[in-house]
Amino acid sequence: MRKQRLTLLYPGDFYSMAWGRYLTLKPHMVYMHAYLAPHFDVAVIDLENEFSRPVNGSSLDRFKERALERLLAVETDILAISCWSSLNYLSSVFFATAYKARRPDALVVVGGYHPTFVPEDFTFVGSPFDRVVGGEIKNIFPALGMDAPGPDNTYEVEPEYESYPYYDGQGTIGLFLGAGCPFNCRYCMEYKRKWSSLPVETAVSRIVDACKTLPLKYVTVFDACFGLNRTWKRDFLKALSRQNLDIYLWLETRVDLVDDTDIQLLSDLKVKVDLGIDSFSETMLGIMGKSRRPKAYLDDFLRVSKGFSRAGVFHDSYLIFDHPGESADTWEEFKAFFHTRVTPELRNGYLRVKYQRFSYYPGNHIYTHYRDYQDRFGFRALHPQWWKESGDHYTLSRTIVPSLDTAGNAFHVPLKQASAMVRGFNADAKDEALWQKLHSFAI
Numbered sequence: 001m002r003k004q005r006l007t008l009l010y011p012g013d014f015y016s017m018a019w020g021r022y023l024t025l026k027p028h029m030v031y032m033h034a035y036l037a038p039h040f041d042v043a044v045i046d047l048e049n050e051f052s053r054p055v056n057g058s059s060l061d062r063f064k065e066r067a068l069e070r071l072l073a074v075e076t077d078i079l080a081i082s083c084w085s086s087l088n089y090l091s092s093v094f095f096a097t098a099y100k101a102r103r104p105d106a107l108v109v110v111g112g113y114h115p116t117f118v119p120e121d122f123t124f125v126g127s128p129f130d131r132v133v134g135g136e137i138k139n140i141f142p143a144l145g146m147d148a149p150g151p152d153n154t155y156e157v158e159p160e161y162e163s164y165p166y167y168d169g170q171g172t173i174g175l176f177l178g179a180g181c182p183f184n185c186r187y188c189m190e191y192k193r194k195w196s197s198l199p200v201e202t203a204v205s206r207i208v209d210a211c212k213t214l215p216l217k218y219v220t221v222f223d224a225c226f227g228l229n230r231t232w233k234r235d236f237l238k239a240l241s242r243q244n245l246d247i248y249l250w251l252e253t254r255v256d257l258v259d260d261t262d263i264q265l266l267s268d269l270k271v272k273v274d275l276g277i278d279s280f281s282e283t284m285l286g287i288m289g290k291s292r293r294p295k296a297y298l299d300d301f302l303r304v305s306k307g308f309s310r311a312g313v314f315h316d317s318y319l320i321f322d323h324p325g326e327s328a329d330t331w332e333e334f335k336a337f338f339h340t341r342v343t344p345e346l347r348n349g350y351l352r353v354k355y356q357r358f359s360y361y362p363g364n365h366i367y368t369h370y371r372d373y374q375d376r377f378g379f380r381a382l383h384p385q386w387w388k389e390s391g392d393h394y395t396l397s398r399t400i401v402p403s404l405d406t407a408g409n410a411f412h413v414p415l416k417q418a419s420a421m422v423r424g425f426n427a428d429a430k431d432e433a434l435w436q437k438l439h440s441f442a443i
Contacts, residue, residue, distance in 0.1 A: 006040035011091035027174035086387035100128035117363030171217035181225035218443035267311035281333035309349025378404030
């Protein structure tokens with residue numbers, strides 16, 4: 001019996017413009033391809049890779065025209081669309097509608113973060129989607145009336161980069177070594193609260209085996225919260241260090257999960273660590289749900305950053321401005337900590353400070369408790385379903401009112417001032433050229 005033909009489609013973004021990194025090897029697509037290939041005759045079409053990302057109206061028209069021609073030339077039994085984020089919503093609907101009109105017998109399936117959080121966006125009257133799949137990759141099987149084979153977790157799938165259609169000798173790959181994050185940051189869309197991971201030996205072998213077969217220079221670990229379990233983390237770092245691999249490693253973790261032993265183990269590797277600090281205001285850290293002990297959290301940040309800089313470890317701290325609840329008082333708190341602690345204590349090291357404005361996304365605590373934030377702070381999202389609008393999604397998702405003062409005036413962080421502060425600090429950070437390559441995943 002022939003396998004069913006399944007076309008795995010990444011539909012691209014219509015209105016993301018320059019928002020976010022451009023990844024040729026999208027890890028979730030690589031993992032889905034590897035998981036589905038034993039069970040289906042799988043083809044992959046990444047419209048962003050093939051036709052680039054639209055940056056204006058004319059390029060969007062051209063993108064749609066060329067992408068439709070490419071997609072409609074494909075005959076498949078199942079069209080599985082990866083609506084990875086809300087940025088993919090309009091393109092997912094557009095291409096699903098066009099394909100269903102041309103090939104009505106094909107089964108059109110959609111999955112990803114947005115379908116997981118807002119499945120009703122795909123079940124409207126006349127919807128082209130036959131199945132809406134939430135959660136892990138394995139859930140596509142019961143949606144198709146089939147028993148789901150193992151494994152249960154996406155990170156347990158063994159990725160196959162050489163067989164992936166868009167692999168062409170890239171020196172950077174992304175891996176999942178675990179999943180889940182028990183912390184409840186209010187802006188975050190991570191839905192798996194229980195942390196789990198590959199066994200240490202398996203995690204290390206994934207990297208070692210990839211280095212044997214691929215010309216690797218950089219491995220990016222896309223776990224939501226790397227190394228939550230201290231024993232696992234230390235055993236992994238020690239075992240990886242013993243391999244003496246000539247690669248860089250990128251990972252993301254929290255400062256309250258890092259101690260002096262971890263800093264030493266990380267310094268034995270070539271590594272860049274991203275730290276989601278989110279704010280230098282204790283009040284905002286409480287509002288964000290970042291920590292129940294915000295002062296201790298900021299003290300941990302100072303301690304960890306000093307340790308990383310002494311050890312020569314590249315690390316970035318990421319901040320969010322205009323989060324719901326941001327006010328003139330929290331901005332003053334931020335500035336005071338930046339000027340009295342961050343600048344004098346951390347300047348001239350391996351720390352870079354990065355920031356972005358808050359984006360209103362579906363699926364997180366703020367989205368599901370919108371009225372609470374509105375009542376408490378005067379928060380409003382002026383485009384509460386921006387992913388359904390035609391226009392610059394970067395701007396629309398950030399067009400919000402973080403808070404109102406007692407006179408009813410909206411407060412926004414003065415971004416020009418914030419930017420000047422951050423640029424001045426980063427200008428003195430060490431080894432800019434190598435950091436730029438690591439930050440852009442362009443080693």
